[in-house]
Amino acid sequence: MSNKSFYITTPIYYPSAKLHIGHAYCTTIADSVARYHRLAGDDVFFLTGSDEHGQKIQEKAEAQGIKPIEYVDGIVAEFQKLWKMLNISNDDFLRTSQKRHERVVQEIFRRVYDKGDIYKGAYKGLYCTPCESFWTELQLDENGCCPDCGRPVKEVAEEAYFFKMSRYADRILKHIEDNPDFIQPVSRRNEMINFIKQGLDDLCISRTSFDWGIPVPIDEKHVIYVWFDALTNYLTPIGFLDDEEKFKKFWPADVHLVGKEIVRFHSIIWPCILMALDLPLPKQIYGHGWLVVDGSKMSKSLGNVVDPVELINKYGADAIRYFLLREINLGQDGNFSELALVQRINADLANDLGNLLHRTLNMVKKFQQGEVLAAQGRSEIDENLIADAMAAVKTFDEGMGDMKISSAIKGVWAFISRANKYIDETAPWALAKDPAKQQELANVMYNLVESLRIISVMIEPFMPTTAEKIWQQLNMPKAFADVRLDDIKAWGGTTAGMHIGEAQQLFPRIELEKDEAPDKKAGEKVKTGKQAKGEPGNIDSDEITIEDFARVKLQVVEILAAEPVPKADKLLKLKVNTGAEEREIVSGIAKHYECSELIGKRVILVMNLKPARIRGVVSHGMILAASKGDALEVVSVDMPVGSVVR
Known part of the structure; x- marks a missing residue:
């Protein structure tokens, strides 16, 4: 039984709109890891929260005629309600508007300023309000817009305090290169190394053009700019200022779990701040991928934003958690x-x-x-x-x-x-x-x-x-x-002589109504019932529509293993790799192929065929083959595993 400490965090979410299924995915990952470590006997601290300051929040509140704190209070309450619905087991919920956090941020500013790593200057440059990010002209995309979100930037000029981040460029680069596990997955690590090698500018850490933020302790005309405020949230709840024993126990964090779009802030800016504070760096920054819907990133303009509350009410929290965690390899993008x-x-x-x-x-x-x-x-x-x-x-x-x-x-x-x-x-x-x-x-x-x-x-x-x-x-x-x-970890923990309880259904099978089923786009419906014989789209007639064909999901898979099905002359049991999982398929091709001939072949599989039990084997799909007379040949292609056949 382990007794070691384990500290995991999610990013603190920005309350400018309600959360979508992508936010639920990130927090569910962190929750599953925290729960595992508790099972393993570790002393776990799991933090999530809300990043509430900044110009964007102030502008939205002003547009509604309310104070920024009133604006964020309502949205943050919805965050906390969603985490409760999803059974998220966080140990603390940090709001950057809380006084406990303000004390930490101001103390960190003082310490870094006293060290000589903060100076006052003037900022003139290009600013993206939605991303709260400054850019140079060279960093803009081909349309002259923000490289992160693609929206227009505006030129700003104001007095500001700067953090001497450039002073720490060599140190952070060496740390990343010397510690291969510091940034995961590897693709994110390589991006960060290249970013640092292009040169690190000093970081603007205060603003005067709005006042919704934590005041700079030495100059109250300024508020502390978002990243210097937000990133330090990870120190506040573990006793940075008020519980030295707790802080030593949990810092450095074991994992900062973040979306891939903010890996840069967590793996470059945050470590530089910690170096200036003479604090150890977190053990790992893990950048998870995005959830996309039908291959497109979720956006209001596309109308494909998936509301997790609706899904939980419809299918239950555990089903949603299971799907998100199983379907997507951590670090890669996943399709919902x-x-x-x-x-x-x-x-x-x-x-x-x-x-x-x-x-x-x-x-x-x-x-x-x-x-x-x-x-x-x-x-x-x-x-x-x-x-x-x-x-x-x-x-x-x-x-x-x-x-x-x-x-x-x-x-x-x-x-x-x-x-x-x-x-x-x-x-x-x-x-x-x-x-x-x-x-x-x-x-x-x-x-x-x-x-x-x-x-x-x-x-x-x-x-x-x-x-x-x-x-x-x-x-x-x-x-x-x-x-x-x-x-x-040992077999035999069930006590002989005990009496079992009542059997109750865990997950009722969802029978799709005859005329509708969930489409690939969440919430849309697609006809599935048979039409009258002879009508277009009737699968019993000679002709089908493109919609009928689209219901058949065809994909390239690779055959990993093949063996005869006992007492069945015509049948082979195949194990195939779909790119996301391994499946067993029963195929009637035993008289046409030796098992060894099939290994490594890339063939086409009907992915969404209802599983069937054939001679004691559950067959999950069907391999396509062409036949004429007694001749038969499986359809093989030279395409990557997972390729979709259209």
Whole structure:
């Protein structure tokens, strides 16, 4: 059991508008990592909050005829409501308008000023109000606009205080080059190295053209400019000024999790400020990718901004959390689709996880009057299940410890699939009919309950409500809040003689109404019902419409493994890489190919075909092939895995 401290932060979000699904994604990542470290026994501090000062907020408040604090109060309340809906387990919520933070910011300004690293000058340059960023003409995009957001900049000229950031350029460059894990993923690290090598200017850290901000302690005509105020939020709640023991415990931060667009501020400006304060640098800056909708970044003008509150009300928080964490590899951009969300709920949550729990509890109740009997002896199948369980725990532990969240989830779900397969292999319903096999039946029931005990703990960082529901339905004696990772690192934690609870449905299967289903664009609908024979679009007629064809999702995949399906002359079981996951496919091509011929082939897969069980194997998709007479050949292409066939 670990007793080390672990400090993780999200960026503090700007309350100029309500949060969208991308903000929910970032905070859910941080929450899952914090929950994992608590499971591991670490002393965790998890911080999120709101960045409330600046010209943009003041202008929006003035336009509504209210004070800036009144404007942000309403929006921040919605932030906190959303985090509660998503079961975010943050230990503090820092608002930069709070007095505790003002004290910290002003003290930091004084210390850096007294060191000689802040001076007064005049600023004349180009300023982007939405991004709160200054730019040189060389840094503007090809349209002469802000390189970050593409909006127009305006020329400003005013007296300002500057931080001598250029003084620390060599030191921060050396730190980044000497510490490969400091900035993740690697692509972000390379961008930052190139940015520094172009030369660092001193940083403008005060403004006089507006007054919604923290006053400069030595010159109250000025307010402290946003980044010098916002970045220091990470020091305030851990006792920088008022609790030396707490500060030593949690600083430096283990992970600052931020969107890729603000990695530069966190990995260059923030470390330079910390160097000026003679404080250690955070251990890691992790820049996650963006969530896009239909391949486009969310924007009001496109009308594709996804509201997480609507989704949570419709599908539940755990389903949203699971989808976001599983679907996207941390550090890469990810696509959001409501249809893909529904498919995940049905396939992974209702079918795989929900059915495993429901079948297990019902069989224990039916065959053993709800009692979990002691296991005695192990078959080879039992040994394999137990080995797979322990391997899954190891994969989960290593993946979460290394911020490979999607991989960790896939490892857990591989074991869920394995446990479902174990039911088919052992056929408890047949064992129950044979009085001589009662101990074998007891072993199978024990192993399934123990598998679910382990699964419930592993899914807690991703799906905290569902995890506890499973624990309660199993009727485990230990309080779920007291469970730790060490409790599942050995097989056999289920107490023989205990009675299981009542089986309740975790995730009802979402049956799409006959005439509508979620489209790729969140909230839009698409017809799915059959039309009268002969009408355009009727799939039973000779002709189809482009809409009918568009419903079939075709993608390039690579065959990783192939083996014959037992007792089936025509069938091969294929394992394929889709670029996002591995799937098993059953294909009727055994008479046309040797298994070795198929390995490495890039073929076209029907991705959204409803999974079907064929000879005991769940086939998730269909490989395209061309045939004429007795000849058959799979359709292979020389394109990257994941390429979409249109």
